[in-house]
Amino acid sequence: MGAYITRRLLQMAPLMVGISIVVFALIQAAPGGPEAALLSSGRFVDPSVVAAYRTKLGVDQAVPVQYARWIGAALTGDLGVSYSTTRPVVDMIVERLPATLELMACAFLIAASFAALIGMASALRPHSWIDLLGTGSAFIGIALPVFWLGLILQLVFAVELGWLPVSGTHTVGSSSFGDHVAHLVLPAVVLASRYIASWSRYFRASLMSVLESDYIRTARAQGLSESRVFFAHAVRNALVPVVSVMALGLADLVSGAVITETVFAWPGIGRLFVQGMFARDYPLLMGILLMGSLTVLVFNLLADVLYGVLDPRIRYE
Amino acid sequence: MSRGRIASAVAVVVCLFAEAGCASSTPSGEEARKRILRVAYDREIDVLNPFTSQNLVDISFSMIEGLVTTNERNEYIPVLAKEVPTEANGLVKREKDGSVVMTWPLHQNVRWHDGVAFTSADVCFTWRFVASANSMTYNREEYLGIKKCDTPDDHTVVFTWDGAYAYYAGLFEAILPRHVFMKADGKTEMSVDEIVNYEPYNRGSKTIGTGPFKFAEWRSGEYIRVVRNPDYWRGSAVPAIDEIVWAFIPDNNTRLLALKSGRYDWGRIQPTQVSVLRNLTASDVHLIDANSVMHFDLAIRTELGKQLFSDVRVRRAVFHAIDRDGMAKKLMEGTVKVAQGPINPNSPYHNAQVVTYDYDLNTSRRLLDEAGWTVGPDGVRQKDGRRFSFVMLNRAGTTDRILLAQVIQAGLKAVGIEVIFETMESAAWTQRWRSGKWEAMVSAWFLPADPGITGLYACKGANNMAGFCDPALDEILERSDKALSFDDRMPLLHEAQAKLAEQARMLPLYQNVMPEVVTKRVQGYRGSGTNFGSFWNLWEWKLAS
Numbered sequence: 010m011g012a013y014i015t016r017r018l019l020q021m022a023p024l025m026v027g028i029s030i031v032v033f034a035l036i037q038a039a040p041g042g043p044e045a046a047l048l049s050s051g052r053f054v055d056p057s058v059v060a061a062y063r064t065k066l067g068v069d070q071a072v073p074v075q076y077a078r079w080i081g082a083a084l085t086g087d088l089g090v091s092y093s094t095t096r097p098v099v100d101m102i103v104e105r106l107p108a109t110l111e112l113m114a115c116a117f118l119i120a121a122s123f124a125a126l127i128g129m130a131s132a133l134r135p136h137s138w139i140d141l142l143g144t145g146s147a148f149i150g151i152a153l154p155v156f157w158l159g160l161i162l163q164l165v166f167a168v169e170l171g172w173l174p175v176s177g178t179h180t181v182g183s184s185s186f187g188d189h190v191a192h193l194v195l196p197a198v199v200l201a202s203r204y205i206a207s208w209s210r211y212f213r214a215s216l217m218s219v220l221e222s223d224y225i226r227t228a229r230a231q232g233l234s235e236s237r238v239f240f241a242h243a244v245r246n247a248l249v250p251v252v253s254v255m256a257l258g259l260a261d262l263v264s265g266a267v268i269t270e271t272v273f274a275w276p277g278i279g280r281l282f283v284q285g286m287f288a289r290d291y292p293l294l295m296g297i298l299l300m301g302s303l304t305v306l307v308f309n310l311l312a313d314v315l316y317g318v319l320d321p322r323i324r325y326e
Numbered sequence: 327m328s329r330g331r332i333a334s335a336v337a338v339v340v341c342l343f344a345e346a347g348c349a350s351s352t353p354s355g356e357e358a359r360k361r362i363l364r365v366a367y368d369r370e371i372d373v374l375n376p377f378t379s380q381n382l383v384d385i386s387f388s389m390i391e392g393l394v395t396t397n398e399r400n401e402y403i404p405v406l407a408k409e410v411p412t413e414a415n416g417l418v419k420r421e422k423d424g425s426v427v428m429t430w431p432l433h434q435n436v437r438w439h440d441g442v443a444f445t446s447a448d449v450c451f452t453w454r455f456v457a458s459a460n461s462m463t464y465n466r467e468e469y470l471g472i473k474k475c476d477t478p479d480d481h482t483v484v485f486t487w488d489g490a491y492a493y494y495a496g497l498f499e500a501i502l503p504r505h506v507f508m509k510a511d512g513k514t515e516m517s518v519d520e521i522v523n524y525e526p527y528n529r530g531s532k533t534i535g536t537g538p539f540k541f542a543e544w545r546s547g548e549y550i551r552v553v554r555n556p557d558y559w560r561g562s563a564v565p566a567i568d569e570i571v572w573a574f575i576p577d578n579n580t581r582l583l584a585l586k587s588g589r590y591d592w593g594r595i596q597p598t599q600v601s602v603l604r605n606l607t608a609s610d611v612h613l614i615d616a617n618s619v620m621h622f623d624l625a626i627r628t629e630l631g632k633q634l635f636s637d638v639r640v641r642r643a644v645f646h647a648i649d650r651d652g653m654a655k656k657l658m659e660g661t662v663k664v665a666q667g668p669i670n671p672n673s674p675y676h677n678a679q680v681v682t683y684d685y686d687l688n689t690s691r692r693l694l695d696e697a698g699w700t701v702g703p704d705g706v707r708q709k710d711g712r713r714f715s716f717v718m719l720n721r722a723g724t725t726d727r728i729l730l731a732q733v734i735q736a737g738l739k740a741v742g743i744e745v746i747f748e749t750m751e752s753a754a755w756t757q758r759w760r761s762g763k764w765e766a767m768v769s770a771w772f773l774p775a776d777p778g779i780t781g782l783y784a785c786k787g788a789n790n791m792a793g794f795c796d797p798a799l800d801e802i803l804e805r806s807d808k809a810l811s812f813d814d815r816m817p818l819l820h821e822a823q824a825k826l827a828e829q830a831r832m833l834p835l836y837q838n839v840m841p842e843v844v845t846k847r848v849q850g851y852r853g854s855g856t857n858f859g860s861f862w863n864l865w866e867w868k869l870a871s
Contacts, residue, residue: 041753055467055781056760056788062462093372093380095523104546156579163583175584177548181571182362274575274584276547284370288380289753 010317017310021303028302029080029295036294037072043092043289066092068291079295088299089292091285098296101281108178109270109277113262115197120204121255127205128212129244135217143209150206159199159272166195176274196273200266204258211254216247249319256312260305360568361869363848366584366593370547370574373528375521376500377456377463383500384859385572388552389439390535392499393430393449396775396856397863400617400673402495406433406444406536410495413810425473426487426810428494434481436559438503439534439541446483450475451504451515453485458518465774467788468493490808492815496776499858503534538565538865549573558865566868585609591845591869597661598726600841609845615672616855617773618838619665620727622648622734627762627793634716634765641830643693645683647737652685654836657729661841665834667823668771668779670855674812675777677820680827690741699742707742715744716765721755727768730835734768762791770838775856777819780807783826792832799825847871 043066044059063069067078082089088098127147131140167175174180179189219225220243228238270279278297285293316323373379376386387395393407404410408431411417417429436444455461457469474486487494506527507516516524526532530541530550536559539552550572554565575581578596585593588608595603595611603611624635624644635641650664669676699707699714707714718735720728728749735745745766750758758764771782771789780803781787785795802822809815826832842853842860850866 039754040750041755041757045753045756055465058462058464058466059760061459065460065462090523095373095378095528096525101546108547160579160583163580168583168587171587174589175587176575176580177573181364181549181551181573182360271577272580274548274573274577274580276545276574280370280547280576287752288372 010314014310014314017313021306024306025299025303026080029083029299030076032298032302033076033079033295034072036291036298037075039289041289042068043291045287045289075291079292083295083299088296091293092290093284093288093293098292101293102278102296102300105276105278105281108275109266109279112193112196112200112266112270112275112277113259115193116200116204116262116266117259119197120201120208120258123201123205124208124212127209128216131209131213132216132220132247133239140213143213147206147210150202153202155199155203155268156272158202159195159269162195162199163272176272178276196269196275199272200262200269204262208251208255208258211251212247215250216243219243219247222246245319249316252315252319253312256308256315257305260301260308361566361871363567363570363592363867363869364590365570365572366575366581366590367572368578368581368594369576371550374530374533374541375502375524375528377452377461377502378522378528380464384861385550385552386500386533386535387537387858387861388539388570388864389533389537389541390500391537392501393432393497394495395499395862396496396854396858398672398852398854400670400775400854400856402775406436406501407431408433418810420490420810424489426490428485428487430483430485432481432483433559436536437557438505438536439555441557442503442505443480444501444503444536445480446477447480448501448504449483449498450477451507452498452500452502454515455502455507455518455521460518460522462522465497468497490810492807492809493774493776493778494810496774501536506532506534539570542569547574560865565865567864570864585843588845591848592851593843595841595843596726597658597839597841600661601659603843606843608847609843612842612844612851612853613661613839614842614853614855614860615663615670616838616840617670617673617775617857618770618855619668619670620662620730620768620770620835620838621665621668622730622766622768622833622835623792624766624832625762625764625792627791628765630716631765631793633712634714637697638830639693639697640699642683643690643697643741644738644743645830645833646686646690646693647741647743648683648734648833648835649685649737650833650835653730653733657733658726658836662836662839665837667827667834668773668782668832669777669819669823670773671837672855673775673777675816675819677823679820680824682827683830683833685737687737687740694741694743701742705742706744713744714742715746717746717748719755719758719764719767720747720749721767721769722749722751730768759791762793768835772857775858777815778807779803779819779822783822783831794829794831796825796829799829 042063044062067075079089090096091098091101094101127143131143134140163175166173173195174192178192225238225243228242266277267279267282269275270277271283282294282297285297367385369381371379371381371383371385374386376383376390379386391405393405394402394410395405397403402410409415409417411428411430419427421427430449432446432449438444453469453472453475456463456466457472468491471487471489471491472485473488476484478484504515507521507524508514509516530544533541538555538558540555542553543551552570554568556562558564573590575584578599581593582595582599582602584590585595586603586606600611600613603609624631624641626632626635654660654662654664666680666682667677671678694707699709702708702713718731720731731747735747738745759767759769781789783790784800784803785797799822802818802825806815806818806822809818840855844851847870849868849870850863851860852863853860854862
């Protein structure tokens, strides 16, 4: 297993370089340049200032030259300086990461627990009202756009009922834990909603097929209690395919909370990315996208490793 | 097992959330007594240096003051300067060699937030920085006319200009603290690049100004907090607010809901959102006329543009087919007023007596007929085998502009002109717009309080993307740029506005408004539509309990 993991980690290096080339090319292919930020406020900007700005940033050079410069620095761990804030990209990402990780972890816990509950209930009583309810809400969950759901929950719980705050991570001046959790509830639930929907469907399907397996019948025939059959034999086996879906979803959550973070003014990576995109802040975008790619690769590996843990029959050479 | 356990698990999760949701967020006693102004701000800013920031700089201006600022009537008023120099008060003198010497008397007893005295040397330092090639200041060009900055004493600055520049009173809206930008030896000043990249000043830890508030905290992506400056030079009674929290809420809908929830004292919303907040009891919605006119541009830099729009009759015909009243009253729900020119009606330089283009399809059709554009078999006009059809460039995400484009499209269709849309993402649109490779679009500038419009409409104006040129207008604009008094400049700008309207250079649609939602407990607010923003008199603001 150790050798397998090392090999996979080594394979990641060339893969990341490949990804960086594609991402760099894509970012550069988008029309407009970093001067967009200079002009976005609508103020008068002298064209000579725009030209000087482009020269200063080096974006007037050929794309391969820019990439060579970027990768040269990146290989030494220097992801460059953000165009708009003149700060090191690494600092900016590190600063925003905790908020995203926190939101992601909460959303993951909510999504995983609700998906498991709904999936199990549905699989135990297929085609019952509980299953129909679970399936129905799953489809609604997948269909609802995140920004819309976010706004509706804000309207109901923050504006009309006044129970929860609309946005941010805490009330300024208050350091209470309860206040922080209150800020976390809506974005975490909204972010979790889509995953609850899809993961519960996967779990239901997987569990239903496991429950029909011979070994479950054998377990029951051996006189094991129903709860032991269900949790020790059925659920554990049903988890194997769900885990890979969840691991990839988790990678998605790290880099993909763009909309939720924007709607809830949550100070995470997703919002930083949006800001970077509008400003055509190339170094910042490269930094965030590479971090996202790396996360996907790492979670892929994690999923593979987890297979082995969950199913002792799976062995890696 | 299972049903019972599942039910209890559900109950636990629900309880967890119920508890979290109901957790009260009462700050401690001292915190509660603080008079805190909470602002729902529409973007996160990049840096606090007001000259290198690419955003509008309300937040910086709460800490950093300049020689002048602008009030709600679009006038430049002195801040760190005792008065604005004019020929009338004897502080502006024209020399025989054509140069102009301007003396700015400065307030005494002004101190930076760290206690160091503010002096004329700081002003000259700021000038040297802004005028440098790499300062990245958006209006650097305007500072280039200053050839010399002298400091006869600590409280007097004398600028020698190489000629007369009408906009002189609108510069130096911020002053940089020279002592903060010294190298470690304490004697030499940092280079321009070092200043631009100096993180302590850009990020707050050394963002030192002379203003009513001092930097306290910047939580990335969340908010900037500034606190009362107890040693403010205007006296210890001001400011009357203890703290301002600028929370970054860039999403328009979220900001609307945040304001509706009553947790913020100030926030800007979209004109089309005004009706949602009109009935709030604790807040007022102020419709601030921005120094920005939404206008419909026709351009003649491309071959097609030249063929279609070079004839003034055609431009007038196009403008007569556009229902601006409908735009203002229906589309913008009556929040805006139809505009007739590029200069804000609040400005003393605004000319209200110009040719207007009323919505009149018959006039439009007649003018097109006169210009030789006859209706073809497909209903679209044509001339010399060319159909009257062009592409209008839209900027994605700007809902209001796209709606306006649709009204324009419908109006022009009624007179036999075909408009096709091309919608581009913001940065891409900006690039195309600046390249001049387009025929028509709806756009808007955000202008300073200074009424100069030369850059927009002179033949070689840096921002004349539409490409029209009239040497006679150039001459008027040039003279207006050299007029140092209001009485000299006003008639020239009136004439220029009249000419622009006559030549149908662009169709002003309406004066953009910035609806500002302000709670009733805020006193002293006097919203301003210039690029210096509504917080220009923060030191006077009070919060009623």
